Amino acid sequence: MFGGETVTPQRQLFIVSHHEELTNRLVDFLVPPEGKTMHILNFINWLPDNGPEVEQYKVEQATRASDRTRTRFKQLLSERAASKF
Numbered sequence: 001m002f003g004g005e006t007v008t009p010q011r012q013l014f015i016v017s018h019h020e021e022l023t024n025r026l027v028d029f030l031v032p033p034e035g036k037t038m039h040i041l042n043f044i045n046w047l048p049d050n051g052p053e054v055e056q057y058k059v060e061q062a063t064r065a066s067d068r069t070r071t072r073f074k075q076l077l078s079e080r081a082a083s084k085f
Helices: 020-029 067-083
Strands: 037-047 051-060
Touching (some): 037 067
Antiparallel strands (some): 037 051
């Protein structure tokens, strides 16, 4: 209990990878269950004066993602990564 309220345990998972294909495959297994959310922080660049450049995505999945949706999501991540280099 914290402040008179019951605290529901939460999990955080950090995946750091320079291998985009592996990361995209892992995302398939990390789609949040109904009622939960997932945040993706994609570090796309580092500038000495400004520090990291980060893209943020919030994933809310109420139902099972179709194969088409999963494929499109991976394509979007790949396209965004490719456009930055």
